[in-house]
Amino acid sequence: MDQDLQIHPLALFSMIDSYERKIGTPNSIGILLGNASSASGMRVIQVRSSYSINYQLKDELAVNVNWQLAENWTELHKLTYPNDTIVGWFLVGKSIPYFATIVHEYCHKNVSSNCFMVFLDLSFRTDNIEVKAYRMVSLTGGKIDHPLKIGNVFIPFRHKIRPSPPESLVMSALARMEKPPRKLAAIESPISMLESLSQSVHCVEDIARMLDQIIEYIAAIISHKVEYPDLDFGRDLLKYLSSVPISSDGDNYSQQVSGLVQDLLTVINLSEVAQLQIGLSDSVSNLDPLSY
């Protein structure tokens, strides 16, 4: 069965965090937790979170990993997310050290069969942080009827980074901030409407960009540049177009809009009056003539 590995950004950010806090070792390692599901003949493995575990390097050929900590993390994580199990392990650093094969073998035999290794490459050889996934396969030699195991090798495995809605929300909100320390919410912003307005402007810019892409794709289909157009996309587009209400009567539309605007202004007025009233009532209530 084909396998598809999807990594969530939360797992990657946790890996970065563990790398930054490591002491005395050039790499940081940990476990990957997630779940596997099957759909349309494809096994989809989702890596949802990661936890670091400590290790000690005895020499180049021997490493002492705290697998008990990995079990503890898994046991506690499952209380909240019972469907998650260990699906692999991660390595963060500038290169893959030799002991990675030892760790992977142990993980494969004792912790999770069919496990993956996700390597976060911080060497910046390509000026970027690279996320790589590997599976380990055995190299065998000798005769066919008497194969001899020569060693193990990491084979790259395709993966996608697929954020969930909350992860996407956090990432897009953080990416819009100007410079650190970035403010998520100012308490006494002098013009509070400005924040929601800038949010709306960003949404409109995103919509304009997406519309351009759609129009470009449709133009390519019409001019037969796309050999196999996506039928599902066409059906979705038709559904969205038919769901947009079209008002032929301009006056009715503007009447509806002004009615809505009036409702919203009424709510604003009511809220401000409530706040004013509660402030006055608070001052009056403290005027207790007996004042115990």
Added chain:
Amino acid sequence: MATSDKKVEAGSYAKASDPADKQRRVQEAAEKESPLNIHIECSALMKIATHCFEKSSDEQVNGFLVGNLRPHYLEVTNAFPLPDIPATPDDYQSKMLKNFKDSGLDFIIIGFYQSVQFGDIDTSELFTTLYDYIVSFQSAAAVLFDIDQAKQGNLELHAYRVKSDPFAQKYKDNFTARQLNEKGIRFNDLFHELEICYKASPLSSSLLYELMQDCIPPSSSDSLNILHPSYLDSSVQSLMKDIEVVSQEFGAITKEQRRNYSLEKDRKTLVTKRREENEKRRDQGMRQLPTYTPDDLDRHVDRPIPVSHYNRLVLSFQLESHAKQAQHLAETGLNKMALAELLNN
């Protein structure tokens, strides 16, 4: 909104047993410089958002914030959820913190997070929980994650810390008008809202930039909807309900104050009558009657009981937060209407 029965309890980490110890901890917390803002790291923020978004369909979810107490701010470096199952072991919290310590991560609890719907905060429970945290951990902040704003595509968090003076009042369990006047405490002094800042290391920022370039966005949220009448309706309904409850509370307080005034008046009348009687007897050369002691007065007229304003303060704060929430939703709606009209034209 159904609230979870599993309150985020601070107890198991460090218990303050006797009242003297509690008072000492409260005073120590009050003497420390109050942080003005809270810094949340990217991974912690993502953990909070993921847990609240995925798990809170009808019930409130909770979790713990882990980090450090810096001189001017609270630093949240990690977060872990509180499982919403009856079989959560009692030592879950201590096991998690031990794991954090073994992994070389921060392991000090500095507060908790909660999911809220429509900005609906249970102020009384929040105050009590934060108070318990102060007693156990000497520092606490509550981060509230708004689920419904998140579904609309807006990241909205609020962080609160309890001010020190209301602590002393809560400890004494005596929110009388006199004490409130002396301390100058008003309803919006119960909580201090902390400014939230995002903190990211250069590596995290670099990873964020890479992910924004390459990864496939999820399916659309409700952010493209111009108006959310259901959210605004619920918010206004909460506001109207709060107005009614606060009015009832004010009515109850006024009634109690009138009763106290009437009792005090009766007591003074008795004392005055006894004094007048004694003056007459003195003039007539008769033996004077003993003056009323407080115990004697209590036998004739009930002693006025000081009225506690705790509920009023808590409900007033809740009303103000709902009013602000409704105002914010309406203002957002107005912005979107203005943009929609511009686009339509």
